[in-house]
Structure formats: C-alpha cells, structure tokens
Amino acid sequence: MNPVNYLYLAALLFTIGAAGVLIRRNAIVVFMCVELMLNACNLAFVAFSRMHGNLDGQIIAFFTMVVAAAEVVVGLAIIVSVFRSRHSASVDDASLMKL
C-alpha cells in the first residue's frame, strides 16, 4: 500500500483532533483531542520514516509517546483538581478572569 495514504490519514486525524479541541467543551475531551493530534503526528513520523528508509521518525515517535504520557500526568492532575473544586470540567465555566 502506498505509504502516502498514511500521511493523508495522519492529516485527517490531526484535523479531527484540532476541530475537537475547538468545539468540545469538556476539558477531558479537549485533552483527549490534543492526544489524538499527538498520535496523528506519530503516524506521520512513522509514515515518513518508512518513505525515507531511515529510522529517525520511528525514534521520534517513541519520544512523542513519552512526552504525551508526561503531559497526561500533568494535565489530568490539573483538570482533576479543577473538577474537585468546581464540580465541573467544562471549559466554559472557567471564566473568573473575563474582562
């Protein structure tokens, strides 16, 4: 199968993720959409790695996974602490600092 198709898939997943970040209102779902974007990046790296015949992209994918895991740790800590103090994870409710 032509590896370019995986690039189209990666771009599609990235777009779905980005649209989700902009549209969804639950902080957890927004965060999942960000993770989807990171995974789309991974797919693009691996597909390019296959096309170029070097392993850089696959190594980078490992780094991205670790970074995504670290981001989950920090992000869930913050979102859960906000949820516990407000009983809501909606990003619309977090508006104490509007002009």
Added chain:
Amino acid sequence: MSVTAVHSLWTTTAAEGIDKIQAPKIEYAQLAPVLIVLGAAVVGILLEAFVPRKGRYYAQLFLSVVALAAAFAAVVALAAGGYGSTKAHLAAMGAIAVDGPALFLQGVILLTSVVAVFTFAERRLDPVSHGARIDSFAAEGASVPGSEGEKAAVKAGFTTTEVFPIMMFAVAGMLVFPAANDLLTLFIALEVFSLPLYLLCALARRKRLMSQEAAVKYFLLGAFSSAFLLFGVALLYGYAGSVSYARIAAVVDGSVGTVDPVLADTMGNDALLLIGGAMILMGLLFKVGAVPFHMWTPDVYQGAPTPVTGFMAAATKVAAFGALLRLLYVVLPGLRWDFRPVMFGVAILTMLFGAVVAITQTDIKRLLAYSSIAHAGFILAGVIAMSDDGISSVLFYLAAYSFVTVGAFAVVTLVRDAGGEATHLSKWAGLGRRSPLVAAVFAVFLLAFAGIPLTSGFSGKFAVFKAAADGGAGALVVVGVISSAIAAFFYIRVIVLMFFSEPKADGPTVAVPSPLTMATIGVGVAVTLVLGLAPQYFLDLASQAGVFVR
C-alpha cells in the same frame, strides 16, 4: 526504496549478528550548565522525600541558588573559553549548539532565574499564620480550595517546597530551548519547560480558583500549540528526511549534493516545507505570546502566583525568542521571502494590539500581560531584520526586558490588602504618598517598559528599531514608534495614579519584604539603570555573541 530494502533496515542486523553500535559522543563539559540545573532538580525531588519538613525550605532554596549560580559560572567559563565565538560548535551529536547566542541567552535565563527564585522564596509578606511563615504557594496543592483538608494543611503549616525543583526542571528546559539544534530537541525542551510551568501556575495560595483556572487554560492551549509544533516537525522531517537544523537548511537551500531517489518524492515538495515551517512558527509564537496566539497571556499572568508570573514572563520569553531566532536564522533563511510578510503582519498586530488593549485594563497584572504582548511585538521587529544587528539587538533587548519584568512583578507582590495582593489599579491610587520608595521603584520599571531614555528599555528599543530599519523593515519601525507612544500613555497613567491622586482610606498596605525580594527588586533597578546609562559594554557583548553556529 523497495519493501525488502526498507525491511532490511531492522531485520538484517538480527540475521547477520549484531553490529557494534557506536556510542554517542557527549561533551559533558560543554553541556554543564544544563546538566547542573537538571541534576539539582533531581536532587531537589530527593530532598522532598528525605529531608524533614522543617528543613526542606532552606535546603531547597540553598540548592536552587547554588545550582543556578554554578550553572551561570559554567556558562561564563564556556564563554571565556571561546565557545561563544571561535570554538562555537555543535555538542551532543549535533543536538545542542554551543555558540554565542545560546550562551548569552543561557546566561540571561540563569541570572533571571536566580532573582526569580528569591521571589519564590519570599516568606515575610504575609503575617505568620499558625506559627509558620508562609510563601505565595498553596499549603497543599491537591487539597480542594475552601475544604477541611485545606484548612488542616494551612493549620499544620505546610508549604509547597516542591516549587523549587519544579522550577529547576523548567529552567533546564529553557536552557536547552534556545540551544536546540534539531527539531526533536526543540520539541522535548519545549515540553520540559512547559509542563512544570503549567503546574506552577496552579499553586497559588490565595485566589486558588483563579490560579487553577489559569493553569487549565495554559495547559490546554499550550498542549494544543505544541501539537501544532510537533506536526510541523513531522512535515519538515518528511520534507528533509532529517530533523537536524543543518540538514534541513541545506535541503531548503538546494545545496544537498546527492539526492536520494526515495527522497525525491518529498524533498521537492514545497507544500511540506511551507506548512511545516508555518506550524513550527505557530508553536513558537504561542510561547512568546504574539498576536493572534496571545489569548492565554492575560489570563495566565493574572491567575498564576505572582512570583511564577514574573519568572515565566521573563524567562519563557527569552528562551522562546532564542529558539525562534535560531529557527529563522539557521533553518529557514532560504524561506525568508515567504515568511517575512507573515512575520511583518504578526509583529504589527502584536505591537498595536498589546498597546491598545492594555489601555483598557484595570488589573495591574493584566496590564503587565498586555504590555508583555506589545514587547513581544517590538522584539519581533528585531527578529525580522534578518541581519547580524537583528540578532544582537534582540539578545540585548531580551536581557534588558527580563530583569525589568521580574522586578516589576516582584513589586506587585508587595502591595497587599486583606485578600492578598491588591492588583486592582484603583487600589494603587496614592501609593506614592503611602510608600514613596516602592512607588518610585515601580515608576522606574514602568518608564523602562515605556522606553524612556536613560533606562534599559530605551537602549533596547533603540537597538531593535535601528536593526529593523537597517534591515529594510522601516514600516515596522513606524508602527513600533506609534505603539510605543500609545503604550507610554498607560504606563504614565499608572505613575500619575500612584503619585498624583489621593490615597483611599481603605487602601492596601505595602509589605516590608525580606532581603530576598529586596535583592530581586534591587537587581532589577540596577540592571535597568546600568543598561540605560552605559549600555555600550553590553551591546558589544551582545554583538560579539550574535553569530549562530551551523
């Protein structure tokens, strides 16, 4: 490349026996500044685990300051050893550049961090509660605001001394960021300094709901922007077949001798290059807070604990502009006719938007946030110059700006009422009558922000605008001067408010800080005046440092 050939990449070694893998060559001495700070961060985490609660604060403060000072000494030693000029080269297998701009910015980040650590450690602003001195950070970050658990933590006199190692991790990431010489290192450094900052934002002792809200906004938007940056990295990797800056620059220039047939599909594909470059620029412009990626700045600056705001306003900007400079000057100079119009627009929007919206602000931290957006625009004007002067003027501006910022936010922590810091501007009315010294110091910082002669702000702005004008960006200079004039209006307005209006009866008090915050403010004033009155030595230093290694 055929399927079997690709497949053989990871199968032949297993079939034919394992080849010796070359161990990477790491120049530890030249990476010492980063390694010292990272080591201190790890040791700091261990201190949290093993040192009794009473001694942690002193141990952490001591460790942080010593490590930052040692790292700064290492930077100075490297610069004195010629690594900033003649011996500039790439360390750690080409991942990290040791050159003039990197060392200069690392020095600035480290010095800024030292004075920022002092504000983190300030424990005299609030009265002693339950027999313990308290700082700006939550007694227990995990406890729900207003809950029994929080009251118990406050009563027990807990303090979040973890902020010191967390901050050291952030500093380590910032040290790598302007020195990163491949896109993977760039991304990892970005995350290493961003993740600790998200946590620090959530840890305010007072107004905790606002602090947590700031953290959630910063985190979601920061993660969003770094995903864009990563996709840009992926596209540039697809374009050049490598993430190393030198290799990408060579492919952009078309100076790669032998084009691998497998690369022919993607290498000539300018769509990958343009979209990828734009996405990486987006990620970096988000971090510097340039319009239209500035949305997070006011909320995060306002909600975060003020010492953290000062730290990230100064150090993040230095690190992110360092990375932006390296990207534009080393990787994408071949694209300058493509990105210049875009950056022109971004710089103009950033300068005008920051200056105009700041006028309407009523909260001092938000006002400083919009002022930082305007300053990002001024610095961008220097970045766009695309000349040696452009690099050195940006380096100088960043050095001047970071100390003023840390100092200004340190002054904000001093003006307090019953609810903690009194950040509403109306509360600052008549401050000059109540506490002439604090008001005068703040006035110096505001004048430096406004770019009044004899302050560092003037020298910086002059250098940046001169470089921009010489670099053919005259229009930017005109817009820059206009928005400086607009910005001067609201800085002067705060000064007028402080000195020429009657203090209110229920106005805030000015806390008497410990020598720590005094040192921060003192260093800020000293740097402001020295760089304003005698900038030549530092301008020379910046121009000597203004050559990137490739």
